Amino acid sequence: MSYAGWILLTGALVGISCGLTGVLLILRKMAMMADAISHTVLLGIVAAYLVSSSLDGGSMLIGAMLAGLLTAWLVQWFESSGINTDAAIGVVFTTLFSIGVILISTSVGNVHLDVNHALMGEISFIPWNVIELPLIGPVPSATLLLLIVTIIVALVILLFFKEWKITTFDPALAASLGFPVLLMHYVFMTLVSVTTVAAFDAVGAIMVVAMLITPAASANLWTDRLSHMFLLSALFGVASSSMGYVVAIWLNTSISGSMAFSTGLIFLISYFFAPKHGQIAKRVYKTNEI
Amino acid sequence: MSVLTVQNLSSAYEKKLVLDSLTFSVNEGTLTGIVGPNGAGKSTMIKAILGLQPKISGSIEFFNGNEKKINQRVGYVPQRGAVDWDFPTNVLDVVTMGLYGQIGWLRFPNKKHRQLALEALEKVSMSDFAHRQISQLSGGQQQRVFLARALVQDADLYFMDEPFAGVDAKTEKTIISVLKELIDLGKTVMVVHHDLQTVPYYFDHVLLLNKELIAHGPTNETFTPSYLAQTYGGAIQWLGRDNNDRSFVQQ
Numbered sequence: 001m002s003y004a005g006w007i008l009l010t011g012a013l014v015g016i017s018c019g020l021t022g023v024l025l026i027l028r029k030m031a032m033m034a035d036a037i038s039h040t041v042l043l044g045i046v047a048a049y050l051v052s053s054s055l056d057g058g059s060m061l062i063g064a065m066l067a068g069l070l071t072a073w074l075v076q077w078f079e080s081s082g083i084n085t086d087a088a089i090g091v092v093f094t095t096l097f098s099i100g101v102i103l104i105s106t107s108v109g110n111v112h113l114d115v116n117h118a119l120m121g122e123i124s125f126i127p128w129n130v131i132e133l134p135l136i137g138p139v140p141s142a143t144l145l146l147l148i149v150t151i152i153v154a155l156v157i158l159l160f161f162k163e164w165k166i167t168t169f170d171p172a173l174a175a176s177l178g179f180p181v182l183l184m185h186y187v188f189m190t191l192v193s194v195t196t197v198a199a200f201d202a203v204g205a206i207m208v209v210a211m212l213i214t215p216a217a218s219a220n221l222w223t224d225r226l227s228h229m230f231l232l233s234a235l236f237g238v239a240s241s242s243m244g245y246v247v248a249i250w251l252n253t254s255i256s257g258s259m260a261f262s263t264g265l266i267f268l269i270s271y272f273f274a275p276k277h278g279q280i281a282k283r284v285y286k287t288n289e290i
Numbered sequence: 291m292s293v294l295t296v297q298n299l300s301s302a303y304e305k306k307l308v309l310d311s312l313t314f315s316v317n318e319g320t321l322t323g324i325v326g327p328n329g330a331g332k333s334t335m336i337k338a339i340l341g342l343q344p345k346i347s348g349s350i351e352f353f354n355g356n357e358k359k360i361n362q363r364v365g366y367v368p369q370r371g372a373v374d375w376d377f378p379t380n381v382l383d384v385v386t387m388g389l390y391g392q393i394g395w396l397r398f399p400n401k402k403h404r405q406l407a408l409e410a411l412e413k414v415s416m417s418d419f420a421h422r423q424i425s426q427l428s429g430g431q432q433q434r435v436f437l438a439r440a441l442v443q444d445a446d447l448y449f450m451d452e453p454f455a456g457v458d459a460k461t462e463k464t465i466i467s468v469l470k471e472l473i474d475l476g477k478t479v480m481v482v483h484h485d486l487q488t489v490p491y492y493f494d495h496v497l498l499l500n501k502e503l504i505a506h507g508p509t510n511e512t513f514t515p516s517y518l519a520q521t522y523g524g525a526i527q528w529l530g531r532d533n534n535d536r537s538f539v540q541q
Binding site: 081172 | 304337340341342361362364365366368372373374377378379380383384387388390391393395396398399423425439443
């Protein structure tokens with residue numbers, strides 16, 4: 001595949017995995033948690049590197065999962081001891097992130113891990129770092145990792161669709177019916193962590209928040225059906241990443257920046273023109289009622 | 291026969307005791323109103339019984355401990371305000387959720403489940419709204435949807451948290467007739483209730499709660515001025531009394 005092809009495919013996978021995860025983030029009102037985890041996975045990655053001395057996909061995923069779970073658990077723990085959710089998230093993620101930053105600049109400063117890369121990602125380097133797969137040939141390792149994570153995310157959401165729906169809409173009822181609400185919370189936090197770390201190389205910790213939140217928030221304005229919201233969100237994610245790449249080439253600017261900007265653009269269009277809950281549709285309904 | 295036995299149940303929020311060693315048992319086929327002032331721990335008691343709120347001490351036994359899997363047999367109607375009504379789903383879908391516990395892992399609701407949900411909607415006069423987005427419902431309609439969701443579960447013991455709060459007259463009537471029907475079927479229902487005036491008309495049993503259990507038993511024995519004064523800390527005025535008609539003004 002061509003260089004541009006790999007980048008578009010990588011971007012599309014970021015769009016799908018983040019778009020799907022983002023729907024649950026929005027509906028569970030946990031957008032702030034995405035922000036937190038997108039930063040604390042840095043600590044997970046650094047810790048994984050210190051333990052395994054490599055930056056391969058497997059150890060990064062495990063490190064990120066552990067860091068994400070640690071974040072979720074610490075936030076939960078502070079909350080249950082009476083700290084505000086916002087404050088708990090703010091304290092936990094900045095602390096864990098700063099430990100990651102300190103470790104990077106002292107212990108692992110000479111590898112290709114650096115703070116800038118972690119925050120912004122560098123999708124244009126991805127096609128050069130390939131691994132050889134039997135039958136298929138050379139595949140960028142970041143793209144392969146994203147493909148695996150996207151499949152996992154899609155499967156976990158699809159197989160447990162009704163469980164996600166009930167624990168998100170009415171956790172009290174779900175618990176009374178015997179669904180493991182807390183376990184599902186941690187499974188979900190794990191999904192957010194692996195999605196984030198897989199998208200890390202491509203778009204970085206900050207831009208991944210845009211990919212997680214904005215397409216899902218846009219999709220929420222277009223539909224009243226959960227399944228449609230998942231599909232639309234993934235679609236918006238893919239559209240944003242492709243559009244972002246084209247814009248970046250055209251203006252010769254940052255690819256991840258343009259991708260995040262495109263998600264914002266799609267949100268803005270949805271906010272005004274979405275037929276279900278867009279501002280214009282709302283005005284029209286109101287006028288009709290009067 | 292007792293369907294629920296609660297012993298020494300205590301619960302706390304951030305180290306503040308909200309339920310103080312409650313002990314009572316509920317007989318099959320009774321309709322109990324749970325009554326007490328704001329912050330008396332009524333919702334907390336339901337949640338603690340259902341295991342949704344951690345308890346400090348105490349034991350809870352359903353159906354004389356004969357049933358291991360009680361989830362399907364115990365139904366719960368949370369407060370209407372506890373969920374986000376902008377959630378992308380429709381009425382039929384919400385009612386079907388009452389069956390999710392019976393459907394089992396890795397299975398999806400099918401035609402049969404949707405049919406059951408439609409029948410439950412029929413009972414609360416909401417069939418016409420089956421495909422309506424839930425954000426477009428009035429408060430009373432939302433309450434009826436929640437009721438239908440509990441009905442479809444076909445439990446034997448129900449807990450309802452303020453189903454009558456802020457609903458229209460039609461919904462109130464529907465809830466009462468559904469409660470009567472449930473009792474006629476031999477089911478047991480416990481309802482958190484705020485409006486003291488209607489208590490003697492709706493419920494055959496009353497549980498008076500203010501952090502601790504004040505009284506529990508048949509309405510004519512427990513819903514008395516002295517117990518009520520004890521429950522509300524004397525902040526209640528007795529207006530008038532005859533054998534059938536009682537009214538109170540809460541101050």
